[in-house]
Amino acid sequence: MNYKERISALKSFKRAVSSGETTDSVSGISTEISDWSGYADTKFDDYVDTIQKDCKTLAGRKTEFLAAIDTIISNIQSQFDYEYSTYSYILSTxxxxxxxxxxxxxxxxxxxxxxxxxxxxxxxxxxx
Incomplete structure (x- = not known):
């Protein structure tokens, strides 16, 4: 796979990852349910708290992952640019x-x- 094919594949992969839903859509969920008390209420509170933390963590990791893909794409493009500029003298020779x-x-x-x-x-x- 050459540089341009790698860049294209990584951009396609990044689009697929970017379009996936990892937004924190549970941070505003209330755990208040009328007539619930005791162990069931505590257990539900713990469950919602865990889900909220996981969603926040996943959203952050996705951002970091996409930034890492951008870095890889940039490195490949830099290598392409370097090789092109190094040997472009042939065009004018x-x-x-x-x-x-x-x-x-x-x-x-x-x-x-x-x-x-x-x-x-x-x-x-x-x-x-």
Whole structure:
């Protein structure tokens, strides 16, 4: 999987995670139920309190997780940008001044011989 495919897959995964419901929709729930008292009332209070804490924790973890995905995407994009800028000199290099087609062919050959990601090679070739 090349850099661009990884970025696309991570963005798709992030969209799927983002669309999932993890909002804290129970924080305002009241535990007051008329005619309940004693152990049942305490047990229900504890249950609602646990659910409220879990919802709050999950919402926070989702935010952290999505931020981690953004960091990974940014790192991959940075690596792509670095490789592209490192080898973009090939685009302006003249290998054969007598023949434009031969010059282009030699540039393509030079790009193909690089040990870089295929998406970087494709981006370089698209600017020939």
């Amino acid at each position: 003249t290998y054969n001044s007598k023949s434009a087609s031969k010059n282009k062919s030699l540039k393509i050959s030079a790009i193909n011989n690089l040990w870089i990601d295929e998406s970087v090679k494709a981006a370089l070739k698209s600017h020939l």
